[in-house]
Amino acid sequence: QVHLVESGGGSAQSGGSLRLSCDASSYMYSGYCMGWIRQVPGHEREGVASIDADGKTTYADSVKGRFTISKDNAERDILLQMDNLKPEDTDMYFCAYSDGVPSSPLRDYAYLDWGQGTQVTVSS
Numbered sequence: 001q002v003h004l005v006e007s008g009g010g011s012a013q014s015g016g017s018l019r020l021s022c023d024a025s026s027y028m029y030s031g032y033c034m035g036w037i038r039q040v041p042g043h044e045r046e047g048v049a050s051i052d053a054d055g056k057t058t059y060a061d062s063v064k065g066r067f068t069i070s071k072d073n074a075e076r077d078i079l080l081q082m083d084n085l086k087p088e089d090t091d092m093y094f095c096a097y098s099d100g101v102p103s104s105p106l107r108d109y110a111y112l113d114w115g116q117g118t119q120v121t122v123s124s
Helices: none
Strands: 004-007 010-013 018-024 033-039 046-052 057-059 067-072 077-082 091-098 118-123
Touching (some): 004 091, 018 033, 018 118, 033 067, 046 067, 046 077, 057 067
Parallel strands (some): 010 118
Antiparallel strands (some): 018 077, 033 091, 046 057, 067 077, 091 118
16 A cells, blocks of 8 residues: 655635645555545545656646646655646645556546545635
8 A cells, every 4th residue: 555645735815826745655566647636525526637657647627737747756756736726626635546557547446545635725
């Protein structure tokens, strides 16, 4: 099991920026995929972005051009830079891990291990 810890959530004004970080402190399979998934309680989870071991990225249409996923710290940190935030981006954001590259990397069922989540709140 891969241990994931998210940080960087908080509050921002509409149009502002936040950067989320996911610390993956455990061994990761060489062909891994990491994703950011968000959820409002009582609603379905929504895949936001993913990045695989080769650096290939995928984004939800709702965040394209505003969010950027990347890797840092010898690929132990998965970052999500969120710019031009909108109130509808308000959610709990989870970092998730898959030990392979899923066919649908923005679907929550693609991921095996999850962090505890970090709250993002955007006010208008």
